[in-house]
Amino acid sequence: MRRVLSGTRPTGILHLGNYFGAIESWVKLQNEYECFFFVADWHALTTGYEDTSNLKEYTKQVVIDLLASGLDPKKCTIFVQSHVPQHAELHLLFSMITPLSWLYRCPTYKDQMRELKERNIATYGFLGYPCLQAADILIYKAELVPVGEDQLPHLELTREIARRFNFLYGQTFPEPQAILNTVKVLVGTDGRKMSKSYGNTIALSEDLESVRKKVMNMVTDPARIRKNDPGHPEVCTVFAYHQIFSQEIVAETEEDCRQGRIGCVECKKRLFENISRFLEPIQSKRRELENDLDYVLGVISEGARKAREIASTTLQEAKDRAGLL
Numbered sequence: 098m099r100r101v102l103s104g105t106r107p108t109g110i111l112h113l114g115n116y117f118g119a120i121e122s123w124v125k126l127q128n129e130y131e132c133f134f135f136v137a138d139w140h141a142l143t144t145g146y147e148d149t150s151n152l153k154e155y156t157k158q159v160v161i162d163l164l165a166s167g168l169d170p171k172k173c174t175i176f177v178q179s180h181v182p183q184h185a186e187l188h189l190l191f192s193m194i195t196p197l198s199w200l201y202r203c204p205t206y207k208d209q210m211r212e213l214k215e216r217n218i219a220t221y222g223f224l225g226y227p228c229l230q231a232a233d234i235l236i237y238k239a240e241l242v243p244v245g246e247d248q249l250p251h252l253e254l255t256r257e258i259a260r261r262f263n264f265l266y267g268q269t270f271p272e273p274q275a276i277l278n279t280v281k282v283l284v285g286t287d288g289r290k291m292s293k294s295y296g297n298t299i300a301l302s303e304d305l306e307s308v309r310k311k312v313m314n315m316v317t318d319p320a321r322i323r324k325n326d327p328g329h330p331e332v333c334t335v336f337a338y339h340q341i342f343s344q345e346i347v348a349e350t351e352e353d354c355r356q357g358r359i360g361c362v363e364c365k366k367r368l369f370e371n372i373s374r375f376l377e378p379i380q381s382k383r384r385e386l387e388n389d390l391d392y393v394l395g396v397i398s399e400g401a402r403k404a405r406e407i408a409s410t411t412l413q414e415a416k417d418r419a420g421l422l
Contacts, residue, residue: 185229
């Protein structure tokens with residue numbers, strides 16, 4: 098089976114945007130490929146190194162969310178990045194051969210330097226994170242990486258680093274290819290991009306009463322004043338959620354809205370019922386896992402063991418090729 102590698106940063110509790118942006122596709126991929134999925138705790142430090150008080154807890158909760166969402170440790174390898182030190186050593190090797198110009202042109206570097214002006218991220222770790230990202234992928238000689246279109250430049254940089262290493266020291270690493278995610282883009286509850294920093298997320302583990310309140314406060318069609326006014330679903334945040342959670346009634350809901358046959362309150366109630374129906378099995382599984390943390394820690398430990406077994410072999414090969422004794 099071809100090998101797939103992907104990870105997620107533990108910068109907070111996972112939310113619906115994380116699920117539809119990555120986890121949903123991971124659950125499918127585990128049935129088709131040899132998959133390695135990891136919690137990227139070192140990557141979380143690149144922008145969050147000043148406050149790590151919740152990092153351990155977030156890391157554990159992300160693993161619980163992944164398991165509750167359908168990842169099966171019998172079908173895939175789930176591990177924590179820092180539990181496999183070979184990532185860091187290969188990152189060091191890559192940092193020796195990667196030109197600074199490659200790092201400075203990385204789109205994420207430029208974007209986040211602008212967006213996170215309030216944080217002190219002018220660090221080597223932040224600038225050099227593409228070397229660590231390349232190490233994450235290439236230490237397993239992963240052939241495929243699930244990404245969105247906006248992440249393609251990052252994967253190309255990994256391929257460039259692999260090509261440079263292979264040119265300098267001999268053929269060692271494959272050039273990983275993209276599996277383009279057909280993700281369902283879910284906006285935040287206020288209509289903006291779903292982001293923890295905006296406070297507009299719905300967490301996978303969120304209390305359903307809290308979810309109900311968020312749904313009832315969602316932004317709707319601003320031009321619709323009275324219940325029987327014709328609506329414009331294309332500009333309504335609630336309808337954007339219906340397209341994902343209410344597929345069996347989405348056409349009916351759209352027509353009812355356009356004809357003024359359903360008010361925004363009733364429309365939100367329908368949506369909450371369907372979001373609840375989606376979240377309940379995940380949250381039920383979460384409760385089981387939270388009551389059996391030994392199992393969760395066992396998954397993490399066994400995943401790290403499997404990952405280290407492959408990573409140590411690749412690292413030794415890379416060190417030999419680079420001329421290290």
